[in-house]
Amino acid sequence: MTILPPLRLAGATALVGGELTRRPLALAGGRMAADIDGLPEVDLTGFMILPGIVDIHSTSLPRHLCPRPGARLPLDLALSAMDAEAVAHGVTTQWIAQGWSWAGGRLGPDQAEAMADALERYDGRANLRLQILAETHLADCRERLLRLIEGHGVDSVIFANALPDAIVAAARASHKLTAWAEAEDIAIEDYIERLRAAKDREAEVPRRLLALAKAFDKLGVTYGSYDDADGETREQFRMMGARLALCPVRAGAARVARANGDPIVLDASELTRGGIRPGAVSAQALLSKGLCDALASRDHPASLAAAAFALIDSGQRSLSDAWAMISDTPARIMGVFDRGDLSHGQRADLVVIDPVTRRIEATLVAGRIAHLTGGAALRFLDAAPRFALAAE
Numbered sequence: 001m002t003i004l005p006p007l008r009l010a011g012a013t014a015l016v017g018g019e020l021t022r023r024p025l026a027l028a029g030g031r032m033a034a035d036i037d038g039l040p041e042v043d044l045t046g047f048m049i050l051p052g053i054v055d056i057h058s059t060s061l062p063r064h065l066c067p068r069p070g071a072r073l074p075l076d077l078a079l080s081a082m083d084a085e086a087v088a089h090g091v092t093t094q095w096i097a098q099g100w101s102w103a104g105g106r107l108g109p110d111q112a113e114a115m116a117d118a119l120e121r122y123d124g125r126a127n128l129r130l131q132i133l134a135e136t137h138l139a140d141c142r143e144r145l146l147r148l149i150e151g152h153g154v155d156s157v158i159f160a161n162a163l164p165d166a167i168v169a170a171a172r173a174s175h176k177l178t179a180w181a182e183a184e185d186i187a188i189e190d191y192i193e194r195l196r197a198a199k200d201r202e203a204e205v206p207r208r209l210l211a212l213a214k215a216f217d218k219l220g221v222t223y224g225s226y227d228d229a230d231g232e233t234r235e236q237f238r239m240m241g242a243r244l245a246l247c248p249v250r251a252g253a254a255r256v257a258r259a260n261g262d263p264i265v266l267d268a269s270e271l272t273r274g275g276i277r278p279g280a281v282s283a284q285a286l287l288s289k290g291l292c293d294a295l296a297s298r299d300h301p302a303s304l305a306a307a308a309f310a311l312i313d314s315g316q317r318s319l320s321d322a323w324a325m326i327s328d329t330p331a332r333i334m335g336v337f338d339r340g341d342l343s344h345g346q347r348a349d350l351v352v353i354d355p356v357t358r359r360i361e362a363t364l365v366a367g368r369i370a371h372l373t374g375g376a377a378l379r380f381l382d383a384a385p386r387f388a389l390a391a392e
Contacts, residue, residue: 001125001368003030007383011045012352016342018320018328025049027348030367034344040386042379044352051327052092052349052365053304054340056265057131057158057246057296059097060085061115062106075118083124087370089301090360092349093331093339095131095156100145102138102198103162105186109141109148116152125363125370127349131156133226134212136205137163137198146215156334157216158246159209159237160226163202166195213241222334224262228253238262244333246296249280254291263333268295268326269303271310287316294330305351309358352376 006028014021026035064078064085073081086094098115099107112132119130134145134157148154181191216223224244225237231252234245238260245257245264257264270283286292297304304326311317317325324340331340339347352362354375361376362369372380 001365001370003367004364004369006033006039008035008039008041009044009049009352010041011043012047012049013355014049014342015051015320015323018324018341020319025342025350027364027367031348032342032344032346040383042383044376044379046355047361047376047379048353048355049342050090050323050351050353051340051342052351052363053090053301053326054328054330054334054336055086055091055094055297055301055304055326056156056294056330056334057097057298058082058086058094058301059298060301061096061098063299065106075114076122079118079122079124079128083122083126083128084371086126086128086301087363087365088360090305090351090353090363091126091297091301092351092363092365092370093127093129093336094297094301095129095334097131097133097158099135100132100138100141101135101162102194103135103166103181103186103191104194105181107135107186109138109144113148116148116154120152125368126365129156130154131158133158133160135163135198136161136209137202142208142212142215145212146219149216149219149221155221157212157221157223158226158244159223159242163195163198167199210240217241220335228257231256234262235260247298248286251281251286251289251291254281254286254289258291263293263329264291265294265296265330265333266292267298268307269298269300271295271307272300272303287311292325294325294333296330305353305358305360 004027008024008026010024014025024035026033061078061082064081066072098112100109100112101107116130119128132154136159178188181188223242224246225242226246228234228245228248230250234253234256243262245262247267248254254264266283266286295304295307308322308326311322312319328340339349342350348364348367350364351360353360361374363371
């Protein structure tokens with residue numbers, strides 16, 4: 001994609017530095033620039049311009065890889081579909097969760113390495129980044145994981161522990177276990193053997209995780225934990241340096257995170273669909289208690305903007321505060337401080353929204369048009385001749 005020439009976006013209501021303004025926004029060289037006279041102008045009167053969405057945790061890749069049972073797409077095509085979906089819903093930076101699990105198959109290290117290679121080749125619209133969802137009970141892979149992280153610049157790891165649920169499923173619901181193993185392209189016999197091996201090495205887990213945490217600190221990796229079952233689990237992860245609490249299952253885990261100043265990220269799609277995971281506290285309940293800092297899409301990128309507007313409509317958050325939960329705050333949590341806001345010098349990552357329909361009609365990523373439709377497309381097309389004259 002080509003970076004747009006220096007230009008002004010005029011007439012819209014824009015969110016800049018947490019404040020709404022009607023001042024024109026200027027773009028130059030892929031960044032927000034100082035407004036000067038004489039720049040070609042796109043008239044966006046009637047639209048809103050908001051910072052691009054930063055998605056901390058997306059698990060939507062599997063449905064793009066296998067749109068139907070038995071139909072597996074190449075990674076490059078799946079990434080392209082995922083990318084197009086992301087920018088259509090205003091996501092300009094996204095961390096793609098990929099398993100690093102004792103289960104193997106599409107959740108294993110081989111797939112993670114293939115994903116890292118595919119992302120390195122892929123020239124996308126959104127800024128797509130790899131996030132490793134590392135199973136706590138995967139042994140003998142420390143050096144391999146660190147080679148992947150260092151070699152591909154992976155900047156996010158989330159610890160997860162699927163072992164307890166797998167053990168329960170093996171004992172009480174073997175048909176579910178079989179269906180799950182088949183969906184993940186793992187022979188059930190291999191899965192059960194790996195499950196037993198992981199359980200047998202449980203005593204080694206704390207020492208191994210501490211060694212990984214020390215290495216992550218040296219490499220500048222942001223790391224956290226996923227689905228913390230209780231406050232004790234969250235405290236254990238925090239003590240080793242895993243500060244980010246992603247989708248805690250119980251309120252106790254979220255309260256421990258809040259007491260320690262650790263960021264809490266909840267599932268935006270749960271807020272929009274209204275469902276609750278079995279045995280878990282609802283995202284709405286945590287949010288109403290002030291136990292939420294940011295939102296992640298998990299399976300559905302459309303849920304991020306939808307959740308923000310739902311919070312605005314319900315009076316739970318102002319526009320500025322709600323949008324910060326999907327832009328500025330997640331960017332700061334992940335240590336990428338050049339996005340999530342439209343102040344001078346920041347990356348020109350932004351979305352143009354029709355405030356009536358709330359449809360995202362344009363998404364710009366680092367000053368490049370990644371998605372354009374509807375009335376906003378007509379405004380940009382109308383301004384195109386002026387871009388050409390300015391280039392001459």
